[in-house]
């Protein structure tokens with residue numbers, strides 16, 4: 201049999217052939233039977249009578265919720281095929297390839313379906329028996345004789361493709377179904393990749409839950425997709441444990457999270473929390489922004505030591521004895537003894553709040569020892585009562601005051617002497633001046649908290665009281681976090697593990713991490729393994745080669761990505777003549793504020809010819825099938841929006857999903873990260889570079905923008921391109 205046989209209903213069956221003789225029809229029959237079995241499973245759950253089994257209304261409510269979740273999970277989604285693959289094992293799995301053991305056949309799908317006898321009709325893709333579907337190869341067939349992939353049109357099974365992994369005569373050719381899945385237009389919500397997960401991606405998806413995995417992946421290599429499938433896998437393989445401990449996906453912004461949140465329900469998972477870093481540290485409301493230099497210092501890991509000192513700065517050594525009066529007797533704990541107790545709590549590595557709770561008990565214990573020595577026989581209740589005695593409370597208040605994390609950070613940022621005392625030898629005087637508020641706010645409520653400040657408050661809070669740790673955290677676009685932000689994420693998985701996804705070349709914050717080793721250290725997972733993904737499923741080869749020319753300047757240690765798709769004519773770079781000389785190039789601009797002012801003046805005054813050409817390019821590109829993203833420097837967005845309005849071209853915001861009717865999105869460069877469009881029209885690269893505080897960050901932002909297209913990229917420029925992008 202030739203490899204990769206693909207059949208359509210037209211050539212696979214004729215009206216005269218009995219259905220059971222035709223392999224494609226047999227598969228369609230299995231699909232119909234599986235659907236019927238799924239319906240029966242749903243009816244079973246719906247008809248369960250809970251009145252007998254629930255003793256009280258709380259149990260009834262919990263059970264009811266579980267049932268309605270289960271009913272939702274058992275829905276047969278018309279456009280998500282129930283199974284997408286089949287594995288024919290040479291031997292029954294688990295029989296250790298025993299002589300004579302019969303091979304077994306499994307259909308692989310998004311969820312488990314069984315018939316009335318409980319025999320499996322579709323196996324969940326996450327089950328161990330499904331793993332060879334993703335990993336088996338000719339070199340290592342993993343006891344699989346046949347791997348079959350199914351093709352669907354709408355909800356109909358219309359094709360299949362076979363690989364006989366142990367047949368030496370069969371050639372190792374690329375899968376046409378995989379290629380068509382990768383090529384499909386991107387209109388609508390993001391889809392899962394469960395049918396086409398690649399071996400190197402599967403290794404990450406199924407990595408052990410106890411370890412943290414960090415993925416360095418070039419644009420479009422599937423980092424986000426892998427992260428989401430990993431969550432779905434872990435919830436399947438460790439459901440009980442993670443239901444108890446919780447799972448969280450952290451993304452850079454809400455529109456990004458909205459974009460990805462549609463995938464998990466299709467994979468059968470409804471219970472995964474999502475948050476941005478800002479939402480994670482929401483002790484105070486963020487209303488301000490820091491200049492880059494202040495944010496860099498506030499985000500530096502040294503701030504953890506400053507905060508540690510600040511939290512303990514109020515601790516005073518006792519100078520007076522503690523005298524407890526009980527009945528007719530007075531018990532006296534001398535100052536030196538109290539000092540020993542306080543010193544011991546200082547030396548022990550326990551949270552400030554835990555020490556505060558322990559201190560009155562320690563003093564009470566000292567009193568109890570004296571009582572015993574004095575011939576009394578006090579019990580535990582006496583110790584509790586002594587701990588609550590006003591004299592003990594007064595000592596505690598004087599030596600170990602309550603710390604409010606927000607008030608503490610407020611004081612650090614507004615009181616130069618306090619900051620100097622806590623930061624001595626840690627931050628230079630200049631750095632201290634940088635983090636202080638220029639004009640101290642009048643009250644806590646009036647404080648213009650920035651995100652970096654909120655992270656400091658979160659750290660201070662953790663020094664006082666342990667942060668709740670989850671079972672697993674997925675951190676996407678991780679390269680953009682500051683050391684203090686890594687610590688904030690890390691303390692949310694101290695007892696669990698993390699999946700860290702990112703691309704050093706796409707780091708666009710002034711505090712972006714230089715290496716994954718450093719990031720993992722701040723996260724508190726220094727020994728985690730780092731995997732690289734270098735095959736891009738999104739960006740066409742011509743485009744990724746073009747964008748990769750920026751790599752030596754922005755991330756010299758990274759190898760350029762390879763594209764899975766050769767596509768000719770995917771890249772078009774057009775210079776728009778404006779009739780006026782270009783004053784300078786993007787690359788030789790000096791990095792000072794005068795130059796930046798001049799640059800933004802230039803950006804604002806982009807020639808009308810460029811705007812016209814960009815609108816025309818959008819119109820031309822919209823003739824293709826699929827979504828179109830017009831990406832431009834943030835400063836250019838108002839002018840382009842006005843031009844699109846005038847031209848009568850409707851457009852969407854990045855957070856809004858494209859539909860067949862509304863396919864054009866106007867994307868500010870600062871929001872382009874993580875998004876993808878079939879076609880991208882890129883406006884004035886030099887303006888995108890100028891939109892950032894320094895040239896390297898500008899070029900990294902440009903790299904992000906250049907790598908958003910799936911099928912085609914049109915670059916329009918009036919100003920010169922960065923030199924590495926000119927031929």
Ligand SMILES: Nc1ncnc2c1ncn2[C@@H]1O[C@H](COP(=O)(O)OP(=O)(O)OP(=O)(O)O)[C@@H](O)[C@H]1O
Nearest residue numbers: 393396397398419420421422423424425737738874
């Ligand atoms: N194995 C696969 N089969 C089919 N499509 C895939 C596969 N892996 C990834 N893709 C597709 O490639 C595109 C890029 O994936 P994704 O957004 O996860 O990449 P990324 O590495 O996070 O990219 P970026 O760094 O640019 O944000 C998506 O459309 C995704 O569905």
